[in-house]
Amino acid sequence: MSFENNEISIQSLPQIEQLQVTAISNKHRMANFGINILLTLLAIVIASFIHFQSLFHISPNAVKMVPIICGILAVIFLGKTIFGFFADKQKFYALRNQDLSYLSGLIFKKTVTQPILRIQHIELKRGPIERKLGLAKVQVFSAGGATHTFEIPGLEVDTAESIRQFILDHKDVAHHG
Amino acid sequence: MDEIETTSEYALQSDTNDNLTQTWQRLAPIAMCYFFVKLFYIFFSNLFFLIPAVIFGYKHIINNPWIWLPALLGVVIVIGLIVFLNFYFFQYRLANEHIEIRSGVFSKKHINLPFTRIQNVKLVQPIYYRPFGYTCLELDTAGSAQQEAKIVALKLSFAEALKKEILTTHDQNDIKPAEINVEQSNQQAVENDTQDETILNTRSLKDLIIHGITNNRVWIFLGGLAPFLDDMGRYVNNFFQSLGINIEQLLTFADKSWWQISLWALTLTLLILLPIVLFSIIGSIITFYNYTLSKIGDRYIRRSGLLTKHEVTMKLPRLQMVYKQQDWLDILLNRINLTLEQNNVVGQNFQPGGLNNKIMVPSITADECQALINNVFPDNTMESLIYTRISKRFLLRNIVYILTPLFIGLSVLAVTTGKFTLLSYLVPAYLILSGLVFCRWYRWGYARDKHFIYVRKGVLGVDYCCFPIYKVQQTKFIQSVFMKRHQLCSLSIVLASGAVNIPYINEQKGYDMTNELLYQVEESRRSWM
Numbered sequence: 001m002s003f004e005n006n007e008i009s010i011q012s013l014p015q016i017e018q019l020q021v022t023a024i025s026n027k028h029r030m031a032n033f034g035i036n037i038l039l040t041l042l043a044i045v046i047a048s049f050i051h052f053q054s055l056f057h058i059s060p061n062a063v064k065m066v067p068i069i070c071g072i073l074a075v076i077f078l079g080k081t082i083f084g085f086f087a088d089k090q091k092f093y094a095l096r097n098q099d100l101s102y103l104s105g106l107i108f109k110k111t112v113t114q115p116i117l118r119i120q121h122i123e124l125k126r127g128p129i130e131r132k133l134g135l136a137k138v139q140v141f142s143a144g145g146a147t148h149t150f151e152i153p154g155l156e157v158d159t160a161e162s163i164r165q166f167i168l169d170h171k172d173v174a175h176h177g
Numbered sequence: 178m179d180e181i182e183t184t185s186e187y188a189l190q191s192d193t194n195d196n197l198t199q200t201w202q203r204l205a206p207i208a209m210c211y212f213f214v215k216l217f218y219i220f221f222s223n224l225f226f227l228i229p230a231v232i233f234g235y236k237h238i239i240n241n242p243w244i245w246l247p248a249l250l251g252v253v254i255v256i257g258l259i260v261f262l263n264f265y266f267f268q269y270r271l272a273n274e275h276i277e278i279r280s281g282v283f284s285k286k287h288i289n290l291p292f293t294r295i296q297n298v299k300l301v302q303p304i305y306y307r308p309f310g311y312t313c314l315e316l317d318t319a320g321s322a323q324q325e326a327k328i329v330a331l332k333l334s335f336a337e338a339l340k341k342e343i344l345t346t347h348d349q350n351d352i353k354p355a356e357i358n359v360e361q362s363n364q365q366a367v368e369n370d371t372q373d374e375t376i377l378n379t380r381s382l383k384d385l386i387i388h389g390i391t392n393n394r395v396w397i398f399l400g401g402l403a404p405f406l407d408d409m410g411r412y413v414n415n416f417f418q419s420l421g422i423n424i425e426q427l428l429t430f431a432d433k434s435w436w437q438i439s440l441w442a443l444t445l446t447l448l449i450l451l452p453i454v455l456f457s458i459i460g461s462i463i464t465f466y467n468y469t470l471s472k473i474g475d476r477y478i479r480r481s482g483l484l485t486k487h488e489v490t491m492k493l494p495r496l497q498m499v500y501k502q503q504d505w506l507d508i509l510l511n512r513i514n515l516t517l518e519q520n521n522v523v524g525q526n527f528q529p530g531g532l533n534n535k536i537m538v539p540s541i542t543a544d545e546c547q548a549l550i551n552n553v554f555p556d557n558t559m560e561s562l563i564y565t566r567i568s569k570r571f572l573l574r575n576i577v578y579i580l581t582p583l584f585i586g587l588s589v590l591a592v593t594t595g596k597f598t599l600l601s602y603l604v605p606a607y608l609i610l611s612g613l614v615f616c617r618w619y620r621w622g623y624a625r626d627k628h629f630i631y632v633r634k635g636v637l638g639v640d641y642c643c644f645p646i647y648k649v650q651q652t653k654f655i656q657s658v659f660m661k662r663h664q665l666c667s668l669s670i671v672l673a674s675g676a677v678n679i680p681y682i683n684e685q686k687g688y689d690m691t692n693e694l695l696y697q698v699e700e701s702r703r704s705w706m
Binding site for chain 2: 013014015016017059099100105107109110111112113114115116117121142143144145147148150
């Protein structure tokens with residue numbers, strides 16, 4: 001072992017429980033909220049359209065089944081809307097010299113910490129809605145594999161880009177990436 | 178052919194890479210065996226689709242027996258042609274520390290692979306190569322599984338020389354002065370040339386039989402036998418009928434007394450178990466026959482196989498975690514399966530190789546196991562550890578909050594619908610599941626020392642894993658609202674070989690562990706491979 005540093009006690013280490021966290025963009029939360037409401041309404045509209053329309057003939061089975069399926073979907077979307085509204089409030093990120101953290105979860109709170117040293121590559125992802133709102137999602141890949149991709153959604157583009165630049169400029173990434 | 182012979186000798190004598198041949202060349206004709214077998218495999222794995230053709234053909238053959246010979250001849254010619262063309266269009270060359278392979282009859286493939294990108298070299302020697310001293314050279318590229326390069330037939334000596342060449346090149350290109358441990362591995366690489374191979378472990382036939390009994394290796398057969406299972410069932414039935422035993426009659430219970438039924442049940446279980454165990458033993462022998470684990474410098478090499486000899490090489494820095502596995506039968510016989518896990522991640526561009534990169538040492542004794550672990554992780558304190566068990570709330574959550582309500586709900590449903598027989602299944606199921614949860618809790622524990630984290634888990638068996646802290650890729654600290662109330666948390670520690678979970682531990686310990694993990698990773702700046 002090349003490195004030893006025994007004098008330091010655990011209490012004096014940087015504490016993950018005292019991170020200076022920043023909330024993700026409120027626009028992200030609002031966009032999610034809007035999309036979920038739209039999906040809920042869409043499901044309700046389709047259900048009632050199929051149920052009440054008499055413009056053209058649909059097989060009676062479909063008239064029975066489609067509203068039920070759409071109704072279930074509407075309930076799911078409604079739940080997602082309400083849950084998302086509160087859960088998106090609980091999404092934070094934190095940047096330290098040596099690592100990135102992402103905190104999330106309403107009931108199950110999760111703090112994922114990614115040492116910058118272990119980052120293999122980094123991606124900014126922007127869907128059409130995110131582009132419209134000027135948001136971006138940062139994805140960070142380590143050797144831990146695709147299932148453990150570290151991801152911070154709903155960042156302002158400038159913030160996302162400066163995070164990316166911070167990681168790319170980090171001296172450890174140049175050596176290990 | 179001559180060309181290849183001279184090349185191999187040439188390469189053996191050579192010290193520098195420039196001397197490797199630069200012209201395109203074909204494989205030894207023995208490679209045709211390989212292509213033939215491969216064709217055979219493809220044929221059998223697609224047997225299902227050929228069934229209609231076979232049935233149709235069968236009728237035809239019965240009707241026109243004279244067509245038999247020319248048809249067979251035609252098939253032989255076609256197979257021969259395919260094999261020959263495959264062989265003819267497979268060319269490779271080595272130039273400037275690059276390996277190039279051209280292959281394919283209709284869809285051409287051209288792989289160009291720099292030595293530095295090769296992560297792993299495997300020698301696979303099928304049975305039909307052995308008398309002639311040939312081998313397949315498989316190169317795990319830095320890319321995905323589809324891009325894997327394979328040179329199908331090389332003289333064993335040439336392949337060995339080439340392997341050495343590639344691995345040395347790789348080491349040299351690894352040097353980055355900023356990293357201490359890479360320099361170390363380079364020193365070791367230089368030592369490689371002078372160091373001899375030391376054998377760390379071998380497995381005798383007895384060990385393999387034990388391994389076959391304790392571990393189910395039947396799947397090796399089941400894959401190959403799948404098309405014939407139906408027929409086998411019929412044959413077994415016919416066989417018993419010829420002995421005057423009618424299985425179907427045996428299986429109708431109405432007129433039998435309870436002891437007859439239980440005796441039959443026992444016999445039947447044994448009858449089913451016996452062949453399974455037998456096949457499992459044979460499977461174990463096929464996979465692990467002549468097993469040796471040896472070490473050259475920082476490289477661990479596993480060799481085994483009855484029909485096809487496999488050779489897996491792993492460099493020590495690539496090792497992420499050791500995994501000690503004991504099923505309940507293993508505990509009775511006091512044997513351990515030890516797995517050395519490299520990065521396990523498939524489907525990412527920068528990852529070396531697939532799942533067979535693990536080095537497994539089957540059914541070793543506790544002493545041998547500890548010796549091996551000490552060999553790969555010299556500082557570990559696995560022997561003298563005391564594991565901290567996870568919180569009893571794990572039991573509470575799983576039994577009281579999940580299993581019990583489910584059980585009560587189903588029972589109420591069964592009683593109200595009047596299906597009382599259902600209860601006779603529900604009660605034992607509930608008890609067994611609760612018992613299993615208890616076992617799981619009883620096993621699950623963790624420990625750590627200065628350099629390593631150890632996790633113990635299991636249900637009936639017990640598994641231990643041990644990994645160096647500096648190899649951690651990512652940490653996850655998970656805490657539900659309810660866990661927070663009881664100062665508990667769960668940790669998930671991500672390594673390149675997969676995630677290790679430690680649920681329901683003390684909150685403060687979880688924080689401390691995460692902090693120290695991150696500190697060690699970030700402060701030491703050691704490379705994880």
